[in-house]
Amino acid sequence: MSEQEKNELRGLISQIQYKVEAQNERFEKLFALLEDEGHFKGEIREGLLEVKAFLNDPVDTRITNRMSKVLKQVFLTNLPYRSIGDLFKGREDMVEKLRSALGAGKTAAITQVHAIHGLGGVGKTRLAVEYSWRTLEEGKYWGVFFIVSDTAANLGTNLANLAALLNLPEKSSKEQPVIVEAVLRELERRTGWLIIFDNVDSDKSTESLREEIQPRLSAGDILLTSRRSNWPDDIADLPIDKLAEPDAVAYLLEKTDGKRSKSTDDEALAKQVARKLDCLPVALEQAGGYINQVRIGFNTYLKELNESRQKVLSWHNKDLVKYPVAVLATWQTTEQHLGLRERAILRLASFLAPEAIPVELFKSKPELINKAGKLPCVL
Ligand SMILES: Nc1ncnc2c1ncn2[C@@H]1O[C@H](COP(=O)(O)OP(=O)(O)OP(=O)(O)O)[C@@H](O)[C@H]1O
Numbered sequence: 001m002s003e004q005e006k007n008e009l010r011g012l013i014s015q016i017q018y019k020v021e022a023q024n025e026r027f028e029k030l031f032a033l034l035e036d037e038g039h040f041k042g043e044i045r046e047g048l049l050e051v052k053a054f055l056n057d058p059v060d061t062r063i064t065n066r067m068s069k070v071l072k073q074v075f076l077t078n079l080p081y082r083s084i085g086d087l088f089k090g091r092e093d094m095v096e097k098l099r100s101a102l103g104a105g106k107t108a109a110i111t112q113v114h115a116i117h118g119l120g121g122v123g124k125t126r127l128a129v130e131y132s133w134r135t136l137e138e139g140k141y142w143g144v145f146f147i148v149s150d151t152a153a154n155l156g157t158n159l160a161n162l163a164a165l166l167n168l169p170e171k172s173s174k175e176q177p178v179i180v181e182a183v184l185r186e187l188e189r190r191t192g193w194l195i196i197f198d199n200v201d202s203d204k205s206t207e208s209l210r211e212e213i214q215p216r217l218s219a220g221d222i223l224l225t226s227r228r229s230n231w232p233d234d235i236a237d238l239p240i241d242k243l244a245e246p247d248a249v250a251y252l253l254e255k256t257d258g259k260r261s262k263s264t265d266d267e268a269l270a271k272q273v274a275r276k277l278d279c280l281p282v283a284l285e286q287a288g289g290y291i292n293q294v295r296i297g298f299n300t301y302l303k304e305l306n307e308s309r310q311k312v313l314s315w316h317n318k319d320l321v322k323y324p325v326a327v328l329a330t331w332q333t334t335e336q337h338l339g340l341r342e343r344a345i346l347r348l349a350s351f352l353a354p355e356a357i358p359v360e361l362f363k364s365k366p367e368l369i370n371k372a373g374k375l376p377c378v379l
């Protein structure tokens with residue numbers, strides 16, 4: 001926390017103290033925490049929440065608002081995605097289920113209903129991320145940590161990376177096990193945090209999580225996302241399905257509002273698009289992004305999608321390709337509008353892990369892009 005932020009906070013606390021006319025040790029404790037360089041952000045947050053309890057009586061709403069704003073800032077997180085706000089559709093029941101499944105050191109898994117077992121893009125990570133932002137803002141957690149866990153190696157590296165976020169002295173150690181141990185110890189010492197293990201799909205990462213990590217993390221909540229089902233009984237399994245049609249339609253209409261070329265029957269057309277894409281979030285997101293980028297209407301998109309579908313059907317083999325035709329058709333529609341250079345970058349990126357890829361990688365090696373442009377490709 002910067003000196004300026006601290007000063008703002010001190011001002012705010014004094015104002016609250018003055019308003020509620022309280023000479024209370026909680027206020028003193030909070031001021032002391034702000035003086036202490038080695039303070040832990042979680043403690044400041046806890047102190048603030050205690051002080052916030054004084055605001056239950058009707059006081060100046062300006063103070064209440066500022067307090068909420070400060071609370072929203074005093075947390076630790078490495079969440080890789082921002083909230084998509086109102087564009088997040090159709091998962092209110094799941095958010096509520098998560099609220100009751102988590103709390104006081106519990107573990108829950110966001111999985112997929114059996115019918116779409118194995119297929120990605122149904123919205124597991126998005127649900128975990130939106131749940132996290134909401135609960136952070138409500139003050140349920142002081143920290144939310146996001147760990148990409150597709151392989152056991154990534155699980156270890158990303159857990160070790162938390163040492164820097166938590167500002168632990170071991171962060172500069174050269175030994176990964178030492179750093180991981182320090183992180184686990186720190187989390188064990190505190191409550192009020194949530195850790196997300198994203199994409200626990202491989203046998204090795206599942207084993208590492210179940211045997212080495214989960215038993216050490218009972219002080220806070222664990223949320224994992226996985227394409228696997230059949231988790232043991234100590235993990236609340238919350239399977240999600242594709243979006244309901246009205247939610248998929250609302251998503252398409254809102255996502256493209258202001259950018260698509262509009263027509264009077266947009267609602268009916270959006271329904272057709274949603275059906276063609278089988279209401280699968282990843283396909284809806286791609287379609288919306290494409291419509292916005294090219295600034296076309298739903299009718300033009302439907303036409304292009306049908307053409308792509310025919311092409312995809314000519315080579316699609318469901319034993320070899322896991323994705324359904326609906327997703328491949330949106331992909332094909334987007335891909336055919338790319339220039340040679342963009343296609344080459346895309347092809348290169350497809351060899352890398354699905355996490356954020358540094359732009360520098362492509363900027364620093366232009367010759368790679370040229371070579372990739374000459375590779376054969378099925379699409
Ligand atoms: N409820 C929703 N409302 C709006 N958009 C959503 C929703 N759920 C997911 N999306 C969007 O759909 C896309 C795919 O979702 P996400 O990455 O969460 O899928 P996933 O199930 O985690 O896939 P994978 O198994 O490949 O990790 C993302 O761009 C996400 O923002």
Ligand SMILES: [Mg+2]
Nearest residue numbers: 124125199225
């Ligand atoms: Mg995911």
